[in-house]
Amino acid sequence: MINLVILGAGNVATHLAKAFSIAENVKLKQVYNHRPENLLAFKSIAPTTTDLNQLEKADVYLIALKDDVIAEVAGLLTDNAALVLHTSGSVHLDVLNRFKNHGVFYPVQTFSKKKEVNFREIPVCLEANSAKNLEFLEEFAAKISNKIYRIDSNQRKSLHLAAVFVNNFTNHLYSLGAEICRENEISFDILKPLIRETVDKLESLTPLEAQTGPALRDDKQTIARHLAILEPKRQKLYKILTQSIQEFNGKKL
Amino acid sequence: MINLVILGAGNVATHLAKAFSIAENVKLKQVYNHRPENLLAFKSIAPTTTDLNQLEKADVYLIALKDDVIAEVAGLLTDNAALVLHTSGSVHLDVLNRFKNHGVFYPVQTFSKKKEVNFREIPVCLEANSAKNLEFLEEFAAKISNKIYRIDSNQRKSLHLAAVFVNNFTNHLYSLGAEICRENEISFDILKPLIRETVDKLESLTPLEAQTGPALRDDKQTIARHLAILEPKRQKLYKILTQSIQEFNGKKL
Numbered sequence: 459m460i461n462l463v464i465l466g467a468g469n470v471a472t473h474l475a476k477a478f479s480i481a482e483n484v485k486l487k488q489v490y491n492h493r494p495e496n497l498l499a500f501k502s503i504a505p506t507t508t509d510l511n512q513l514e515k516a517d518v519y520l521i522a523l524k525d526d527v528i529a530e531v532a533g534l535l536t537d538n539a540a541l542v543l544h545t546s547g548s549v550h551l552d553v554l555n556r557f558k559n560h561g562v563f564y565p566v567q568t569f570s571k572k573k574e575v576n577f578r579e580i581p582v583c584l585e586a587n588s589a590k591n592l593e594f595l596e597e598f599a600a601k602i603s604n605k606i607y608r609i610d611s612n613q614r615k616s617l618h619l620a621a622v623f624v625n626n627f628t629n630h631l632y633s634l635g636a637e638i639c640r641e642n643e644i645s646f647d648i649l650k651p652l653i654r655e656t657v658d659k660l661e662s663l664t665p666l667e668a669q670t671g672p673a674l675r676d677d678k679q680t681i682a683r684h685l686a687i688l689e690p691k692r693q694k695l696y697k698i699l700t701q702s703i704q705e706f707n708g709k710k711l
Numbered sequence: 712m713i714n715l716v717i718l719g720a721g722n723v724a725t726h727l728a729k730a731f732s733i734a735e736n737v738k739l740k741q742v743y744n745h746r747p748e749n750l751l752a753f754k755s756i757a758p759t760t761t762d763l764n765q766l767e768k769a770d771v772y773l774i775a776l777k778d779d780v781i782a783e784v785a786g787l788l789t790d791n792a793a794l795v796l797h798t799s800g801s802v803h804l805d806v807l808n809r810f811k812n813h814g815v816f817y818p819v820q821t822f823s824k825k826k827e828v829n830f831r832e833i834p835v836c837l838e839a840n841s842a843k844n845l846e847f848l849e850e851f852a853a854k855i856s857n858k859i860y861r862i863d864s865n866q867r868k869s870l871h872l873a874a875v876f877v878n879n880f881t882n883h884l885y886s887l888g889a890e891i892c893r894e895n896e897i898s899f900d901i902l903k904p905l906i907r908e909t910v911d912k913l914e915s916l917t918p919l920e921a922q923t924g925p926a927l928r929d930d931k932q933t934i935a936r937h938l939a940i941l942e943p944k945r946q947k948l949y950k951i952l953t954q955s956i957q958e959f960n961g962k963k964l
């Protein structure tokens with residue numbers, strides 16, 4: 459039985475607590491957060507505390523807090539035998555190096571509290587300060603996910619950057635698409651099957667192979683028609699993305 | 712019974728011919744293309760011809776050809792009683808105005824010949840030169856799709872532009888994400904559940920509400936770390952997208 463304490467009460471902590479609370483051979487002993495109101499949602503699945511001095515003894519402390527408080531809260535942990543983990547995509551392993559046993563447990567997903575997830579399908583990227591800890595961490599992660607990857611701190615930094623491109627930036631392009639629709643009294647629903655198919659294609663093609671559109675074809679007439687109806691700031695974005703497609707796919711094809 | 716002739720043998724023509732060949736009260740009388748080898752795949756579902764002088768008489772001629780040959784091929788059609796349609800997102804209705812009855816039948820999807828689609832789920836945007844033709848066109852489109860929209864030529868131009876943002880440009884961001892993974896020996900599969908969830912969120916949130924990430928939080932440390940590991944061209948793209956998120960969401964929230 460692995461005894462677990464989770465520190466944090468945000469989206470990541472919420473989904474991790476749910477998944478581990480029903481995992482085999484794991485006991486979720488406690489959830490910590492400094493704000494009592496944030497702990498209400500956890501009370502049905504584990505004991506909670508707002509006091510770091512009252513932390514239960516555990517085998518694993520999983521810090522699922524904001525990037526900029528990980529080091530500070532870790533500095534207040536006193537159990538030096540346990541494995542101490544953080545869940546951040548962009549914080550180095552070394553921030554935990556005052557602990558003999560430390561590692562990273564980074565689930566690659568965008569979580570919302572309201573939306574249920576199937577943790578078994580969520581990729582979890584692992585790193586630890588020793589081969590032995592990494593092996594233990596793999597067993598621990600396998601309790602809730604089928605998709606375990608070994609990713610070191612440098613790779614994780616790049617992975618987090620790639621995630622910004624495919625998640626944050628694409629979502630912003632959806633915003634701009636929705637705005638163009640709104641301005642022209644067109645339902646954004648018309649574009650949703652297209653958006654879904656763009657993603658479905660990734661199952662059978664690389665994105666390089668799946669690329670289509672006026673930029674790829676160098677269809678100057680259509681590009682000119684599009685630029686003519688865009689406001690200056692979006693024109694700039696359209697041009698730089700068109701150029702990027704032409705350079706990237708021209709180089710690769 | 713509506714008698715139909717399809718002109719074209721590309722991806723759009725292929726999926727339209729399949730869908731209409733099994734639609735109730737529609738008879739796919741013929742498929743035209745100037746290259747006989749392109750017609751082979753159609754022989755099992757309809758008679759074919761490579762000669763515009765041999766076109767069958769029909770109620771509807773559906774021109775699913777490349778944008779730049781629509782006007783030329785339409786100019787060679789002689790049946791002035793029929794309804795003549797094109798399928799382009801970016802060509803004006805007026806290109807067909809030598810016909811008494813003309814319209815646009817624009818399916819908003821990215822088609823691949825190999826990949827089956829459920830046409831019932833594909834939004835079809837309709838426009839016609841008269842209210843009567845538009846009503847007829849709605850009945851005709853409903854034979855294969857449940858998602859019928861009235862969209863005029865100006866709206867369609869904007870819709871096509873929005874489609875470039877949400878399909879071509881997002882796919883390019885997937886390419887860049889995949890490239891960052893490749894350069895760092897990370898499996899792109901790690902990002903696929905995240906990509907899928909980004910799309911799934913659009914079912915319950917607007918993209919504006921769904922926006923997350925360092926740009927939105929104005930997390931300068933993370934942004935600086937990301938810029939430090941990007942090559943100059945991608946830095947430029949990262950900066951302009953970050954700025955665009957901050958301006959767009961800052962203005963709206």
